[in-house]
Amino acid sequence: MKLLNRLTHLTQPKTMSRSLMKSLRENQKFQTLILELYPPFFFMGVKILSISKDYRHLKVRLPLRRYGTNHNGTMFGGFICSASDPLAALMCSKIFKNTEVWTQAHKVDFLRPGRTDLTIEIQITDDDLEAIQTGLNDHAKVSRSFQYDIRDSNGKLVARVLNTVHLKIRK
Secondary structure (H helix, E strand, O other), X not given: OHHXXXXXXXXXXXXOOHHXXXXXXXXXXXXXXXXXXXXXXXXXXXXXXXXXXXOOEEEEEEOOOHHHEXXXXXXXXXHHHHHHOOHHHHHHHXXXXXXXXXXXXXXXXXXXXXXXXXXXXXEOOHHHHHHHHHHHHHHOEEEEEEEEEEEEOOOOXXXXXXXXXXXXXXX
């Protein structure tokens, strides 16, 4: 999350006006580019397929790359873990401003080998938002788990992720 903010700052020449920078930060295409340039995503070839304006829905593609496959020609589990790990935390950091956000726990159940490009789709629900906001209001910190699926290009379930994100109000 901090790296994403640093990448955003790298694109801020001192000559740019604040209003221009604000419009860039709010621009969805710019935000997509920044996410795709996040070093682990960039080297894995992660593509942002869609991201909602309110950051509650995100869909990404993890391509099957030659250097990301094992001796069976299937995707390394580490690629899948690396791509799926920061997504919920990144989304929460955009939704809940002035909070520190990180992945507290990350569990991936591999159900079948990844033989094609994979798609990861995450939805943050109204219940998630309410529970997080209540925890932040009552305790200044909260942990919330998100479950999401990873599917191959045929729509078959390859893995199921349980990702716990911790949020803490910045002081």
